[in-house]
Amino acid sequence: MPRGIVNRANICFLSSVLQVLLYCQPFVDILNVVGTRNSGAKGSPAESKLLDACVDIYKKFDRETFEAEGKVNQKGKMSQLQSDIKQKLPIIASTADAINPDEFYSTLAAIPKFKDLKWGHQEDAEEFLTHLLDQLHEEFISSIDSLAGNEVQNLLQSINDEELKIFLVRNLSRYNKAEFIRNASSELKYLMDKYDTITENNEEDGNGWHEVSGSSKKGKKTKSAAKRTVEMEPTPISCLFSGQFRSVLDIPNNKESQSITLDPFQTIQLDISDKSINDLETAFKKFSEFEFLPFKSSSGSDVEAKKQTFIDRLPQVLLIQLKRFQFINNTDKNNSMVNYNAYNGRIEKIRKKIKYEHELVIPMESISSASLQSVEERKYTLTGVIYHHGLSSDGGHYTADVYHKEVDKWYRIDDVCIIELEKADVLKGGEEGADSRTAYILMYQKSYLHVTFLIDDKRK
Numbered sequence: 001m002p003r004g005i006v007n008r009a010n011i012c013f014l015s016s017v018l019q020v021l022l023y024c025q026p027f028v029d030i031l032n033v034v035g036t037r038n039s040g041a042k043g044s045p046a047e048s049k050l051l052d053a054c055v056d057i058y059k060k061f062d063r064e065t066f067e068a069e070g071k072v073n074q075k076g077k078m079s080q081l082q083s084d085i086k087q088k089l090p091i092i093a094s095t096a097d098a099i100n101p102d103e104f105y106s107t108l109a110a111i112p113k114f115k116d117l118k119w120g121h122q123e124d125a126e127e128f129l130t131h132l133l134d135q136l137h138e139e140f141i142s143s144i145d146s147l148a149g150n151e152v153q154n155l156l157q158s159i160n161d162e163e164l165k166i167f168l169v170r171n172l173s174r175y176n177k178a179e180f181i182r183n184a185s186s187e188l189k190y191l192m193d194k195y196d197t198i199t200e201n202n203e204e205d206g207n208g209w210h211e212v213s214g215s216s217k218k219g220k221k222t223k224s225a226a227k228r229t230v231e232m233e234p235t236p237i238s239c240l241f242s243g244q245f246r247s248v249l250d251i252p253n254n255k256e257s258q259s260i261t262l263d264p265f266q267t268i269q270l271d272i273s274d275k276s277i278n279d280l281e282t283a284f285k286k287f288s289e290f291e292f293l294p295f296k297s298s299s300g301s302d303v304e305a306k307k308q309t310f311i312d313r314l315p316q317v318l319l320i321q322l323k324r325f326q327f328i329n330n331t332d333k334n335n336s337m338v339n340y341n342a343y344n345g346r347i348e349k350i351r352k353k354i355k356y357e358h359e360l361v362i363p364m365e366s367i368s369s370a371s372l373q374s375v376e377e378r379k380y381t382l383t384g385v386i387y388h389h390g391l392s393s394d395g396g397h398y399t400a401d402v403y404h405k406e407v408d409k410w411y412r413i414d415d416v417c418i419i420e421l422e423k424a425d426v427l428k429g430g431e432e433g434a435d436s437r438t439a440y441i442l443m444y445q446k447s448y449l450h451v452t453f454l455i456d457d458k459r460k
Helices: 012-022 025-037 046-059 063-068 080-086 102-109 125-145 149-157 162-174 186-194 236-241 280-287 423-427
Strands: 213-215 221-223 225-229 243-250 258-265 268-271 291-296 302-313 317-323 325-328 346-349 359-361 379-389 397-404 409-414 417-421 438-446
Touching (some): 012 379, 012 397, 012 409, 025 046, 046 102, 125 236, 149 162, 409 423, 417 423
Parallel strands (some): 268 317
Antiparallel strands (some): 243 258, 243 302, 397 409, 409 417
């Protein structure tokens, strides 16, 4: 149920991120499973501090928890907030209904990844969101690595879906530091061999991106492309939020004429500084336009390489950051650029409106994989927007619009204040006039959520 979070010293960046994630149902499903596992546990293991803290704070948004807190007046009647929710009326939340985040913040500040957090100092919402998901991913990895062989085998035996079982077995070796791999039983080794477990040396197949070989004038085969893949171990977080970029670098007069790099991502950062960019579709197309880069070839000569970045795999939940802040260099009378770090350089906020809709179809110009050619594979629905208010990159204020699917309502959340929103109002930024509110982070979910198994980088 909708509840505000008390802003106790410039932590609106934190509360806006938590609110948007709260209305991401697949994410909450993960927390529900983890919460069941931790039910009745005394204390939290060191490797899952943030995960358990997320479970604890999200339990406070549960309707039963709210009612158990005694949010009733002396006459035994429901508070006005509860009454409005029952009747699906516009909501104005009070401080009394809001959640105190002090315990969550204290847990967060004790984790090394968040050591730079300073109480009372405004942080960047996108940076915090990225750190939050990274830490949750790492905690899942740590928990998986601690599993014993018999626990893994018990898990496999409990699965009736043969395809899911094969998927799990084939991916076990990705956790090469895990206890169940270092001390694998003969039975587990047999299963991994039987299903041809993925290893780092396995080649991709079936996706149209093999290593390419050409022929020299003498008829000898020569390798003309090199490929590097940055692997990410699968966890509930990576399977939900992570996609994959394919960066292609064409290098003239080089031993390997093309270099391909596959990199995971959790947020797509879209440059909106170009005057031609006024909507999401144009920003995505611009993202995948080629650029020329200075490069030293294998022969030692200086050449101009051409680089393009495409989306090779889309996540179930797509996070988009509109790059609102740019560094502006002052120029002298001859229009030559001064030192980048010169004291008279400045960071400016790009306040122009970037048009986005409730439905998003990623343009084909930004896609590399044949598996994403259908419109359905590229279609998303908007579920959350985080806004930045103000003109400074290290200050200002954050608020959020969130979609509550169960009641089919949009809410605007500003710390402890919650109001019901018309669907059309979600698409209106505050870019015009004196209002400095601008859409900063957009959360989209696949229009139809489905289980995606990743086996040898093939979609199943």
